Amino acid sequence: MPITEVEGRRLTLSNLDRVLWPRTGTTKGELLHYYATVAATLLPHIRGRAASFVRTPDGVEGQRFFQKRPPAGTPDWVTVAETVRHSGELMDQVLVDDLSTLVWAANLACVEIHVHQWPAGRPEHADRLVLDLDPGEGRTVVDACRVALLLRDRLAEDGLQAWAKTSGAKGLHLLAAVRGASPRTASAYARRVAGELQAGHPAGVVATMAKADRVGRVFIDWSQNSERKTTAAPYTVRAQPAPTVSAPLSWEEVAAARDPRELALTIGEVPARIAEHGDLLAGLLDPERAGTLPD
Template sequence: MTPITEVAGRRITLSNLGKVIHPATGTTKGELMHYYATVEAAILPHLRDRPVSFLRYPDGPGGQLFFTKNPPPGTPAWVATTPVPRTEDPRARQVMVQDLPSLVWASNLVVEFHTPQWTASSPAVADRLVLDLDPGPPATVVDCCRIALHLRERLAADGLTAFAKTSGAKGLHLLVPVVPTPSGQVSAYAKRLAVEAEAELPRLVTHRMTKALRAGKVFVDHSQNAAAKTTATPYTLRARERPTVSAPVTWEEVEACADPADLAFVMDDIAPRLERYGELLGPLFDAGRAGDVP
């Protein structure tokens, strides 16, 4: 019999709760869903009012992975959707995860959450800038931390405040609250930062995606500021053998990082971190912290 639960007055059909999703730790789908419910207060502000894209991995990271922007078949009528500007389909809509029932419903699909840098009310007008620091082996997140500190100072010189989170994979993301600005302008500025970083640290940084240029360097990916692009949402689980999380970190942790394990967090780490540090990315929602994009 398929279990049905009620969350805040919404009936949600659940499935395969005992299925192992993250094989390295034996983490089940039910445990994954419990994680999302536990971090509801932290993750929902990052999802709310933004069109959400899902990377689905219902059979675990070793199974089929598929990225979807359209509302999945069977999406309940009470799950909010929003029109989105897509040139290939002017009628396109995407899901918005606005509340706990929507979060539980989406987590039952087994997903990574990915969101753009703009809200549904202002398509292609960014309220944050993102720089994705991706290490090319043998570089690691330790090298990303060095570049993150450099970029934090560079952003500060322009009156912008950076916050850091792990990607949940190999690298780091820098998030910067900005006064609402057309995505094209934010993208151009982010690219200038990446190009400058490569010019100043040519042995450590590349701003180009070409894999042949990335060995032993940190790729400063500026492209996720484009209106059509998305970034892994803070607190999302990732489709990995272990249930790794894109987790906010302190700048003290970035400065002290000496081993990749220092900044590798799984879902069981997050509740204690929230208790210890609070929501490190809370300032992203403070209009007073947003800066003007040069």
């Protein structure tokens, strides 16, 4: 097994030729290469946030599991943080704060990285607002783009600047930086705005959880602002049939979308987008752009 050194830490890499995406023939080695290539852009979005992973050791068409606790054999140099479960039990979670930890996780076939909307150790201090646009049966990400434009304008009325990214699956995520919020107030605000959109566009938008109500409409999931929930991180790979990425989009791309395939961005495409456009979510990291939720 090859041994490499990353940031002064020796890592043993295994099974780099193992195919994780059978339909495209994409290997674990290609997954590691992607994460190493985009690390400088990805890490600022997840640094200091407890991470949960979707692991697919036998490939995305095999067994998968959601890993919150540090995996067995986690090196002592990997930073962990203590979080609280629903039961009140304390639990350690990994902080993917550096390149070496990112490569280590990818080598374990941690395909997906999910994080909270609040920094580790500060569960009452939400600094991000997220709205997950999930197309129901008969709708696509193109329909989600139309709703995203409405939501962008609605958030702007309250002084909030929104950024968009693909979910990497079939929908979109809208993100805004906030200050002085908590998961409770962020959830309440997101729920109210989602309800307003449903009231104004009942034929195309739904804000209720019942799956039967989503047919032919785009569901605005406001619940991911809860302190217990996580969302797919910017630039994470997804365990989909192809190695798609939760990739930032410009608003021009959102407005121009006509075919879902245009927004199915993969690990082969995202590094070139970063090289050409930089981080389209960079503004999300700027404290000066954070808004205050209305009462």
